[in-house]
Amino acid sequence: MQAENGHAIVAQGVSKRFGGFQALRGLSFSLRRGEVLALLGPNGAGKTTMVRLIASLLKPSEGHIRVFGYDTVREAAEVRQRVGLLTEAPGLYARMRAEEYLAFFGRLYGMAPAQLAKEVPLWLTRLGLWEARHLRLGEYSKGMRQKLALVRALLHRAPLLLLDEPTSALDPAWTHQVHGIIRELRDQGHAVIVCTHNLAEAQALADRVLVLKGGQAVLEARVQDLRATSPRRRLMDLRLAQPVDGLGSLLAQWVEVESAGEDWARFWTEDPAQTNPPLLQRLTAQGIPVVTLSEVHRSLEEVYLEAMGQVEEARREET
Numbered sequence: 001m002q003a004e005n006g007h008a009i010v011a012q013g014v015s016k017r018f019g020g021f022q023a024l025r026g027l028s029f030s031l032r033r034g035e036v037l038a039l040l041g042p043n044g045a046g047k048t049t050m051v052r053l054i055a056s057l058l059k060p061s062e063g064h065i066r067v068f069g070y071d072t073v074r075e076a077a078e079v080r081q082r083v084g085l086l087t088e089a090p091g092l093y094a095r096m097r098a099e100e101y102l103a104f105f106g107r108l109y110g111m112a113p114a115q116l117a118k119e120v121p122l123w124l125t126r127l128g129l130w131e132a133r134h135l136r137l138g139e140y141s142k143g144m145r146q147k148l149a150l151v152r153a154l155l156h157r158a159p160l161l162l163l164d165e166p167t168s169a170l171d172p173a174w175t176h177q178v179h180g181i182i183r184e185l186r187d188q189g190h191a192v193i194v195c196t197h198n199l200a201e202a203q204a205l206a207d208r209v210l211v212l213k214g215g216q217a218v219l220e221a222r223v224q225d226l227r228a229t230s231p232r233r234r235l236m237d238l239r240l241a242q243p244v245d246g247l248g249s250l251l252a253q254w255v256e257v258e259s260a261g262e263d264w265a266r267f268w269t270e271d272p273a274q275t276n277p278p279l280l281q282r283l284t285a286q287g288i289p290v291v292t293l294s295e296v297h298r299s300l301e302e303v304y305l306e307a308m309g310q311v312e313e314a315r316r317e318e319t
Contacts, residue, residue, distance in 0.1 A: 039051070084154055129147055167179070255268070
């Protein structure tokens, strides 16, 4: 079966309950081949639950998920063969050595001996573990254990990678190396979901972000559009050719001013297309020359925090 319209994942109306606890609430999204999606949100937002549902480790309470066209419940075996999974707590077997550990999982993935003989040395070398391959895993440092768990996820070159905090235990140099591997796999056509609390990492790696809060999506956007994305409003920067006394008070007649000087100001607007043209006309009519009017570019962190605040505000209004 082929992926639906080139999608690696199509999730529709997915909810998951654990007894009386609602972990996910009607979540829908998709992911294409050759795309990295950063799955973001605070602890308890539903990120790990969603990853486990995609990997066919859990069944949704409502809705359905298809991975390359295969249903994660009815065709779980087909799904698992196409997924490389790194969990936040990978659970290594302390008495095993790296090569036998990877060979064990490689056989579970259905890898042939010749394929294992090629891929195991390749990935152990790329992740800096080749010289430590004879050590028992109980002797590995925290960073080494995380790199080995990442090798396990990459070993069978699955077309879909689900990576939960892939660099949390790594130093900056190895974080850079792992980012390079993720980009390389994306460029080769793999689809990747990265769950991370590191917003700088998400902004550097992802093509799109999906932010969860309380099991619901509160923001979904392409990273290149994030600087112009807000759940509510946008911040504009106005620059004038000459000083104007009382500029902030003047602008406050028409817009919500955040801050202002004599020849500059920043103001909020929900719709720049509706706000900016009449504002420019008013300033021109008063003989005030405008040099630039542009949107203030914001970081993913700012957008994320605003999205979190919007959820809390909405909940307060409901009560």
